[in-house]
Amino acid sequence: MRAYRWDGSSLWLLDQRRLPAEEVWVRCVSAGEVASAIRAMIVRGAPLIGVAAAYGVALAAKEAAGGPFPDGAPAGDRLVSSLEQAAGTLKAARPTAVNLAWAVERVMRRLREALSQEPAGSRGAAATAATAVAPDALARIAEEEARAIASEDEASCWAIGEAGAPLMPEHGGVLTHCNTGALATAGIGTAAGILRRAVARGHSLRIYATETRPYLQGARLTAWELIRDGLDVTLITDNMAGYVMQQGFVQAVVVGADRIAANGDTANKVGTYALAVLAAAHGIPFYVAAPYSTVDLSVSSGAAIPIEERSPEEVTHLAGMPIAPPQVSALHPAFDVTPARLITAIVTDRGVLRPPYESSLARAAAVPPARPSERRVPSS
Numbered sequence: 615m616r617a618y619r620w621d622g623s624s625l626w627l628l629d630q631r632r633l634p635a636e637e638v639w640v641r642c643v644s645a646g647e648v649a650s651a652i653r654a655m656i657v658r659g660a661p662l663i664g665v666a667a668a669y670g671v672a673l674a675a676k677e678a679a680g681g682p683f684p685d686g687a688p689a690g691d692r693l694v695s696s697l698e699q700a701a702g703t704l705k706a707a708r709p710t711a712v713n714l715a716w717a718v719e720r721v722m723r724r725l726r727e728a729l730s731q732e733p734a735g736s737r738g739a740a741a742t743a744a745t746a747v748a749p750d751a752l753a754r755i756a757e758e759e760a761r762a763i764a765s766e767d768e769a770s771c772w773a774i775g776e777a778g779a780p781l782m783p784e785h786g787g788v789l790t791h792c793n794t795g796a797l798a799t800a801g802i803g804t805a806a807g808i809l810r811r812a813v814a815r816g817h818s819l820r821i822y823a824t825e826t827r828p829y830l831q832g833a834r835l836t837a838w839e840l841i842r843d844g845l846d847v848t849l850i851t852d853n854m855a856g857y858v859m860q861q862g863f864v865q866a867v868v869v870g871a872d873r874i875a876a877n878g879d880t881a882n883k884v885g886t887y888a889l890a891v892l893a894a895a896h897g898i899p900f901y902v903a904a905p906y907s908t909v910d911l912s913v914s915s916g917a918a919i920p921i922e923e924r925s926p927e928e929v930t931h932l933a934g935m936p937i938a939p940p941q942v943s944a945l946h947p948a949f950d951v952t953p954a955r956l957i958t959a960i961v962t963d964r965g966v967l968r969p970p971y972e973s974s975l976a977r978a979a980a981v982p983p984a985r986p987s988e989r990r991v992p993s994s
């Protein structure tokens with residue numbers, strides 16, 4: 615299954631707000647439309663919003679290459695500024711998942727190289743260089759890089775799945791939060807990829823999916839995509855997590871990540887921190903699964919990770935219907951931070967990393983990423 619499609623001139627996104635009831639595809643033909651789709655969570659999931667934003671840059675390059683410049687400014691100058699502006703709009707769409715900015719900057723680096731451009735400060739040189747670049751060359755470069763990012767993420771999911779599967783119980787319950795599967799990545803998923811590969815390798819798992827209020831990624835997305843693959847999924851409300859652990863139903867917890875700080879503190883969907891505290895209280899291993907592109911060594915600890923605040927209406931309303939009095943105020947941090955001390959291991963495409971994370975994360979930076987040739991046909 616894929617939640618995105620690139621047809622050479624448009625990015626099609628499966629509208630995840632409509633799942634599981636309807637499979638509706640939304641067409642994006644500009645960077646602005648991709649940014650709006652990311653902000654509205656039509657597309658979501660740290661790795662997948664990075665892929666979408668990368669194609670958003672490709673759309674901006676296509677638009678700039680073919681775009682008339684009505685104000686008569688030199689084409690090169692307008693081209694450079696329109697690309698930088700599109701990149702800024704995409705990066706601003708959501709603040710927490712580092713994959714978004716990482717992917718946009720990776721494509722922009724390729725374009726700046728092509729334009730032999732210094733950062734925006736020396737636009738004059740870039741403008742000159744820009745006029746020397748064939749109009750559609752930039753779009754081709756951007757599209758090639760976006761495709762590479764998607765392909766590497768697919769391979770990364772497979773590598774994470776293979777590395778994490780042995781950590782799962784041979785027979786037992788595993789709890790997961792939010793959605794970390796094919797609807798959040800370009801492959802089989804991160805935490806969900808571990809679940810898929812473990813089951814494919816013969817583990818008998820009962821998966822406890824938390825509904826994940828308020829956006830309900832667990833109920834609407836994880837249950838939907840894993841049941842389609844024949845996995846044994848039990849949906850629980852978020853406040854049942856303590857119960858299933860206390861009853862001994864859960865032998866491991868595995869979740870995704872949106873940004874991992876240099877010391878291993880991890881931002882993930884709100885509610886993850888509570889699950890980590892509960893797992894520690896019950897002596898249950900707590901695993902984080904993420905591609906290395908989710909690691910942000912420039913952030914020393916979780917305290918510095920920006921936490922997205924979303925509309926309170928996503929808390930006070932369900933499917934557009936009010937579930938609270940209009941006068942009530944509501945808090946909606948979309949993520950929280952789990953301290954490294956509560957994380958048993960971080961499963962990445964560069965191996966299973968264990969504490970002390972400062973050194974294991976830094977060492978992994980030198981490990982080459984999973985290569986697309988290493989991926990196999992998903993088991994499902």
Ligand SMILES: CSC[C@H]1O[C@H](OP(=O)(O)O)[C@H](O)[C@@H]1O
Pocket residue numbers: 658659660661791792793794795798799803804805831869870871872882883884948
């Ligand atoms: C493959 S990990 C995806 C990660 O992103 C989700 O956040 P959102 O649904 O708001 O994009 C959640 O934190 C997942 O763990």
